Structures are given as C-alpha cells and as structure tokens.
Amino acid sequence: MENNNTKLRRIGVFYDGNYFLHVSNYYNYVHERKTRISIAGLHEFIRHKVAEMEGESTSFRHCQIVDAHYFRGRLAASEASQRGNQLYFDRVFDDILMHEGVTTHYLPVRSTASGVRYEKGIDVWLALEAFEQAFHKRFDVVVLIASDGDYVQLCRKLNTLGSSVMLLSWDFEFTDDYGNNRVTRTSQDLLNTVTYPIAMHELIENRVAKDKYITNNLFVPKDPKPSANRVYAKPKKEEEGVFVSEILSMKTGYGFIKYPPNNLFFHYQNLNGIDFNELTSGDKVQFEITQNEDGEDVAINVELVE
Secondary structure, eight states: OOOTTTOOEEEEEEEEHHHHHHHHHIIIIISTTOSOBOHHHHHHHHHHHHHHHTOTTOOGGGEEEEEEEEEEEEOOHHHHHTSTTHHHHHHHHHHHHHHTTOEEEEEEOEEOTTSOEEOOSHHHHHHHHHHHHHHHHOOSEEEEEOOOGGGHHHHHHHHHTTOEEEEEEOOEEEEOTTSOEEEEOOOHHHHHHSSEEEEHHHHHHSOOHHHHHHHHTTBOOOOSSOOSSOOOOOOOOGGGTOEEEEEEEEOSSEEEEOOTTSOEEEEGGGBSSSOGGGOOTTOEEEEEEEEOTTSOEEEEEEEEOO
C-alpha cells in the first residue's frame, strides 16, 4: 500500500483573471507594499498550504501543481494599440504566465453603447474548464482564485469527483479620492462551500512566524529605483484633443497634473503604457480630458513623453 507521506497530491489552479488583477492592483497602488503579487510566489504558497491542509504526513515536495489556467477578458489588438504600450505589457504578463506553466484563456472585452467595458462568459468558461480538467486529470486539490458566488455550483460538482477545493480570496476596503468607500468581499456562500477557505488578506496582514517567509515571497521584489528603461509614448498633436503638461504630485494610487486654473486628477487605471509606480513629480505627460461622475475635469489616457 502506498505510504500517505509519499503519495503525490495533484493540484490544479484556476484564476479568475479580472479578480486577480484587481487584487494585484490593490497591493501595487493602494497598499503600503507598493508591489504586485508574484505568480511564482503564489504557486509556492499554494504547495505549502496544500501540504499543511492535507495532513502532517504530506510533504511539500509531494504537492505539485500539475495544471494551471488563467481566464480573463482582453482588449482587441486594435484598441490596445491605441493605448500606448498596452500590447507590450500584455505580452510581458503572458510571458510570466507561460514561464510558470499557466495556460491562458482570453475572451474579447465588449463595450456598451455608452462606452463601458465588460466581460461576458469568463466565469462560465472557467467553471466548464475546471470541471472538465478535474474529471480527466483527477486533481486531488483544485485551487480557485476568485470571490464570486457564481462559482458555488462548480465547487459542489468538483466535490462529487472527490476533489477538495481550496479558495484563495482577499477582502479589503479603502477610501478613494472622492471619499467613496471601496469594498471587495468574498461571497459567504462560496466560503461555506469550499474545503479549504484561505483568507489571504489575513495571512498577509497578520502573518505568524511560520508563514512570514512564505507570505513575503507572495510579492514581486520591489526595486527601490525607478526603471532605467522607462517607456515613452509618441507625442501627439494638441489638435487631436491631447494636452501636454507635467505631474504636480503623486498620491496613493492617483496623482495630479498641472493644468490651470485647476490641477487635473488622474487615477492609476487611466495610464497608458507606463506603470503608476514608475511616475514621479515633474514628469512630462500627455493626456486627454473628460468629466467624472461629479462633473469635474479629470485626465485620462495619460502617457509619459520625453
């Protein structure tokens, strides 16, 4: 009979890509860490947690991720090419996923008549793929990186196959620049359905000694110096509705651009082709102007120029 200590625990990992990006953006732009979640570090953490949850006789080296999948909506090439170096940054992240053995699944992002972008069908595709892969590959543990209650039925179906389900989720809240309270919460029904609910935010903020090394490895090492290879956009003409000025100040996840008579607010989500943390006060930028929900002028499509 096979010793339980040497039995291989086969792990399948499934990312809700939009949720994972939202969480990674929070730690990169809002949280004090100011850095992104590392895919390699997250996979190492998963293996440690599976070994811990599956019993004392289970060793880390016998917990292996045999399959990993990432699902997300993505801008069409024509639209991404109009947003600075978006295509380049998409490719960089694809390279990271490829290096860690993660298979990517993309659907085109759709837009409403008012220009609001949305994803459709990603959660269904993830659920179908996860169940099919678990059925054929007989994962011992399926790791779900998500927070939506729509995945409850998937977890119940996975249990019928004999697969345990580990959920990695983050709960956090913060106040945005307009004083609005922004809250991210995991579905309680989903937490009640999975075998191993892991509250990642609690582990990160209140880590005990044995988890300190693992949780620190969850994040991409932060470079104290700005990148020497900053990406600059091609200057545009002002008659195209583009304006040029310089950054006045940088805050937590947002900043202000000099533009008399009032300085213009911009958010990290309104940048094209440059990471928010690469910007500093005094940088020259080009941008477009629109109005927010309060009727105030704000800068969008902000790009770094020489």
